[in-house]
Amino acid sequence: MKARGTTKSAMAFRTISEVSSDLDVPQHVLRFWEGKFPQLRPLKRGGGRRYYRPEDVDLLRQIQNLLYGEGYTIKGVQRLLKDGKLDDDPDARRRAEDAPDEPDAFEAASDGARVDLVATEEAAPIVALDGLSDTIRQAIAQALDELREARLLLAVGEAKEI
Structure with missing residues (x-):
């Protein structure tokens, strides 16, 4: 002890x-x-x-x-x-994140097609998270990550249909 x-x-x-x-x-x-x-x-x-x-x-x-x-x-x-x-x-990290760059703007589909991720993302509403517990913030962040992944999968699927 x-x-x-x-x-x-x-x-x-x-x-x-x-x-x-x-x-x-x-x-x-x-x-x-x-x-x-x-x-x-x-x-x-x-x-x-x-x-x-x-x-x-x-x-x-x-x-x-x-x-x-x-x-x-x-x-x-x-x-x-x-x-x-x-x-x-x-601040430098944020500027780099905000700057569009070619490799991250597109995702290659399994058949070689390129999906424009910038065009598939809609503006997300800004929500104040003040007053929420860390656990709830973490759950929200995880849900947002899963939604972004789902959006990407849908975009890749739509590119294959074209």
């Missing part, structure tokens, strides 16, 4: 309970993020108990900021991680 008043060193591993408390994010959300972001790989010991390394906690903090602070979706954060753009300046 840990003595009162002592704190772990910055390099110490953290349990899911400690990380959840530090980030003010429910444990189930942390486990959900592990499934969505393969870069998160806490050590798992007997009984499946998770131990987060300091770099895992830093990454979780960045993911939390992007999702809750900057309003990114899961897919958006996945793309930033894939492109190695997490440590960029947020």
Whole structure:
């Protein structure tokens, strides 16, 4: 049992309970993020108990900021991680995200046809999410990601029919 008043060193591993408390994010959300972001790989010991390394906690903090602070979706954060753009300046990152670029504007269908994703996306209404719990925000973000994927599948299907 840990003595009162002592704190772990910055390099110490953290349990899911400690990380959840530090980030003010429910444990189930942390486990959900592990499934969505393969870069998160806490050590798992007997009984499946998770131990987060300091770099895992830093990454979780960045993911939390992007999702809750900057309003990114899961897919958006996945793309930033894939492109190695997490440590960029947020304003520069936003400008790059807003700029249309050829590779992301089109999706190749399985038959080689190109589907214009920009033309298939309609303007989404802006909804204020103030006052919602983190769990509800996460559920909304996940639903939006699923809707975008469904829209893409429909667009690819329509391109095949043409």
